[in-house]
Amino acid sequence: MAVIVDTETDAPSGSPAPPRVPTWTLIAFALGGLVLLGIAAVAIAWQEEPPAIRPAWGGSVLDPAPDRPATDLIDTDGAPFDLRRATAGQLTLVFFGYTNCPDICSVQMATLKQSLDRVEVPAKVVFVTTDPARDTPERLRSWLDSFDPAFTGLTGSEAAIARAQRDMGVTVAVADEVEKDGAYTVGHSSAVYVFTTDDRAHLAYPAGTRQELWTNDLPRIANEAAWQPAS
Amino acid sequence: MTWWCSATRELWSWTPRAYPGIWLAVAILVGSYLVATRRHARHHMLTGEDRRKWIWFGLGVAVLWGATDWPIGALGAGYLASVHMLQYLLYTLVAAPLLMLGTPEWMVRPIVRRLKIHGALRTLARPIVAGVGFNLVLIATHAPWTVDTFRTSQFGSMALDLVWLASGFLLWIPLVSPLPELRHPSPAVRCVYLFLASGAIPMLPGGILTFASFPLYRIYELAPRVWDLSADSDQQLAGILMKVGNIPIVWSVIFVIFVKWATSERDERLDASAHRRDTEGAAPIAG
Numbered sequence: 001m002a003v004i005v006d007t008e009t010d011a012p013s014g015s016p017a018p019p020r021v022p023t024w025t026l027i028a029f030a031l032g033g034l035v036l037l038g039i040a041a042v043a044i045a046w047q048e049e050p051p052a053i054r055p056a057w058g059g060s061v062l063d064p065a066p067d068r069p070a071t072d073l074i075d076t077d078g079a080p081f082d083l084r085r086a087t088a089g090q091l092t093l094v095f096f097g098y099t100n101c102p103d104i105c106s107v108q109m110a111t112l113k114q115s116l117d118r119v120e121v122p123a124k125v126v127f128v129t130t131d132p133a134r135d136t137p138e139r140l141r142s143w144l145d146s147f148d149p150a151f152t153g154l155t156g157s158e159a160a161i162a163r164a165q166r167d168m169g170v171t172v173a174v175a176d177e178v179e180k181d182g183a184y185t186v187g188h189s190s191a192v193y194v195f196t197t198d199d200r201a202h203l204a205y206p207a208g209t210r211q212e213l214w215t216n217d218l219p220r221i222a223n224e225a226a227w228q229p230a231s
Numbered sequence: 232m233t234w235w236c237s238a239t240r241e242l243w244s245w246t247p248r249a250y251p252g253i254w255l256a257v258a259i260l261v262g263s264y265l266v267a268t269r270r271h272a273r274h275h276m277l278t279g280e281d282r283r284k285w286i287w288f289g290l291g292v293a294v295l296w297g298a299t300d301w302p303i304g305a306l307g308a309g310y311l312a313s314v315h316m317l318q319y320l321l322y323t324l325v326a327a328p329l330l331m332l333g334t335p336e337w338m339v340r341p342i343v344r345r346l347k348i349h350g351a352l353r354t355l356a357r358p359i360v361a362g363v364g365f366n367l368v369l370i371a372t373h374a375p376w377t378v379d380t381f382r383t384s385q386f387g388s389m390a391l392d393l394v395w396l397a398s399g400f401l402l403w404i405p406l407v408s409p410l411p412e413l414r415h416p417s418p419a420v421r422c423v424y425l426f427l428a429s430g431a432i433p434m435l436p437g438g439i440l441t442f443a444s445f446p447l448y449r450i451y452e453l454a455p456r457v458w459d460l461s462a463d464s465d466q467q468l469a470g471i472l473m474k475v476g477n478i479p480i481v482w483s484v485i486f487v488i489f490v491k492w493a494t495s496e497r498d499e500r501l502d503a504s505a506h507r508r509d510t511e512g513a514a515p516i517a518g
Contacts, residue, residue: 030359030362033363034363034366102455103240103241103242106242106456107453107456110456110461110462111452111462114461114463146459208449208453210445210446210453211445211452212444212445215445
């Protein structure tokens with residue numbers, strides 16, 4: 001028996017129509033399904049990881065932990081700044097970078113700012129330039145103020161900055177070749193070094209550390225019994 | 232070589248940047264349309280309706296290009312979650328329906344017939360299927376893993392853009408399909424469908440973005456900042472856009488559907504009463 005096919009729609013002509021489910025019923029079922037899917041999605045997104053698989057710290061544990069170094073640097077007011085004396089006994093986050101950095105430095109500073117705004121932890125942020133030729137105290141201050149006026153900026157001679165890095169066990173920054181337009185980049189350590197109240201750097205947080213990690217770790221760092229000053 | 236917008240981790244610059252892959256894609260789209268139109272014009276007269284469709288298609292291409300190319304494409308690919316959301320809205324709520332409105336039936340039907348996909352399209356055109364499909368794609372393409380994975384490569388970024396466009400076509404099939412039999416006949420169903428599928432349901436993921444405790448997308452959280460917009464504020468803005476960015480378009484379309492529906496009902500009533508007057512007022516033929 002020949003089947004007449006509607007060439008426009010490719011459907012056989014005269015075939016019986018399938019039974020119809022009321023449209024509102026279908027809409028209700030679909031809506032209910034979507035609501036359940038949404039609830040499941042929210043539940044999964046908000047689910048905390050079981051403590052067993054949460055890493056101890058978001059950063060790397062430094063062992064041995066370097067001591068808070070004495071530095072021969074100046075702050076953005078031009079005043080001498082000795083890191084050991086000025087921040088003794090304080091939770092201090094130290095970062096080596098430069099204001100013309102194309103990526104990492106501004107991201108680290110922005111992340112630190114947002115993270116510190118979330119936690120009630122008295123932490124000091126110290127930014128040490130690795131490009132003293134271009135990062136004058138004024139430029140450094142202006143750049144840091146775009147993140148937080150409370151951030152401390154330090155500069156000094158190349159030798160003093162290199163010494164501070166070596167004393168902390170940080171790879172000394174090296175300026176790359178100057179391009180035709182006078183621009184150049186500086187290869188530098190991208191980690192934030194955390195000096196705890198016992199004046200030692202127990203942790204280093206790499207570039208790409210997210211706010212959630214900082215927010216989880218900072219209160220714990222501040223209260224970590226093993227890293228309190230010896231009484 | 233940079234041919235499509237993707238995340239680069241470089242500082243943002245307002246110096247325009249070339250993405251030749253995007254230009255090529257737009258050229259192929261426009262070129263195909265023009266070739267098909269010329270072929271059709273050799274054997275058929277082009278109507279005023281065809282010419283009007285050129286305008287819709289042109290607008291759709293312009294929006295698609297603007298949403299894909301620098302600066303919106305570059306910002307959305309690697310810097311700001313809010314611009315990523317703006318891109319998504321432009322693709323799904325503006326470019327997709329304009330392109331469909333601008334595509335004539337005679338251009339689409341031979342392709343559908345040749346590929347034998349009419350049955351599949353009929354299924355996809357059912358409001359339930361289209362609405363669920365659209366929202367599944369919305370959730371899948373906005374999941375942090377998806378965004379953080381796909382936006383870091385040019386191929387991945389292009390794939391994400393294409394999936395968005397396809398989901399936009401899916402959303403609008405029941406309303407403005409070039410094939411009339413795929414458009415849902417009931418204006419009421421069309422209004423409810425559009426409201427639910429693109430207005431109400433997306434509020435859920437929008438709310439997640441707005442009220443999340445931390446930035447969800449690594450790529451945008453760790454991108455160099457633009458306009459001093461913090462990662463938190465940027466994400467909240469993205470969530471707000473997802474929740475309410477569709478309102479002007481969705482409600483405008485619902486309004487147009489409603490007005491057309493009311494007008495056609497009124498016209499039907501007027502025609503019916505005029506017909507009654509004609510039949511009642513006709514004088515009997517003298518015997």
